[in-house]
Amino acid sequence: MTEEETFRRFEVGEADTGQRVDKFLAGREKEWSRMAVQSWIRNDRVRVDGRSVKSNHRLNEGEWVEVSVPPPEEAAVLAEPIPLAIIYEDSDVIVIDKPRGMVVHPAPGNPSGTLVNALLAHCGDLSGINGVIRPGIVHRIDKDTSGLIMAAKHDTAHQSLAEQLKEHTVDRVYQALVLGNIPHDRGTVDAPIGRDPKNRQRMAVEPKNGKPAVTHFEVTERFGTATLVRCRLETGRTHQIRVHMKAIGHPVAGDPVYSSNPKRWPIDGQALHAAVLGFDHPRTGERLRFETPLPTDIETCLTRLREGLA
Missing domain, CATH: 3.30.2350.10 (Pseudouridine synthase)
Structure with missing residues (x-):
């Protein structure tokens, strides 16, 4: 297991007895699709009580399911000229009034049309602390919630804003x-x-x-x-x-x-x-x-x- 991988361990409860292992794992985290879990099983990243299994393995109460989750593959996010309601902007930070329906950053099912895509087109560069999928994003609001959100244009500004949120x-x-x-x-x-x-x-x-x-x-x-x-x-x-x-x-x-x-x-x-x-x-x-x-x-x-x- 590399440093980027995440190791998770789950105990099978009475309600999960008889369930397929791929379905069991896909229900543990919102981001885990059944297709992704099946790929992990094929690559021997999933063990039940220390044993390799197939996707259709049926679980028993008291068994332990272990999974080594690979790091996400981050693709480059494209800049898109999407109109933004800019409330404030300088060389350090930008504040946007996000409309309802706009996703903050790319995710499965929403690879484009997000606030990040729009910010990259408008600002050019953003802080890289959160990686290529969430550049500049210090905090988030839900897709179907409207209103104010701030983004950092460089790492120093990002660190300051993140610390204020923490405090x-x-x-x-x-x-x-x-x-x-x-x-x-x-x-x-x-x-x-x-x-x-x-x-x-x-x-x-x-x-x-x-x-x-x-x-x-x-x-x-x-x-x-x-x-x-x-x-x-x-x-x-x-x-x-x-x-x-x-x-x-x-x-x-x-x-x-x-x-x-x-x-x-x-x-x-x-x-x-x-x-x-x-x-x-x-x-x-x-x-x-x-x-x-x-x-x-x-x-x-x-x-x-x-x-x-x-």
Whole structure:
């Protein structure tokens, strides 16, 4: 096993007894496709209790499945002249108002048309700390979440911004339209988040195996059947606001993963917008703060609620 490879080990539980080993492994991580797992098996990267197996091997409770995951093959990312809503830019950092539907960086199924493709065309060079697939990307927001995101143009700026995120000194405030009437004006959700053991494509509150996650929220408008809130992130876990609001019984409106009847809302994705972004400039130390208004589709939802049409 080389230094770039990752070694993982899983115990077969009662519920997994009789399952094919390729299907078992493909369900462990979101990024692992069944085709990729079968390739690892053919190349003797998968062992069951120390033995080589075939893809159709059926598992028994108590067995240990070991896998040596090869490093991802990173292809060059092409620059694409995609229009960007630039909120701020200098020689160190750029802040973009990302539209709903745009993926932040290339990934399986989304090799082009991403924010990174657009940034490469606009900026030329970006920091290389996160490799060729995620150049310049310091933090991410979901494909179907709109709003502010920053990128670093060189490694020094990237290191500064990443450290601020680690120290929780970056201001990240989201506006979210959530289902139901939140009775109290403000609150804090302090609940660890990890992969949902029942569905590896989702995240969930996981008290035992999750990572610490804290979201502060404040009600800004009530509609009876829904509530508009401002959420401030203290941490930045995957799907954090979406998972936390669902956990307290108020999932984000239109969320195709964590809420019911998302098609009820005239919006393609969750009604979640990264409205405020604040950080210390990586070169000057000056405090910068940016705010962007809600996109038209969320405003349409609010108008319908105010008129009693939703």
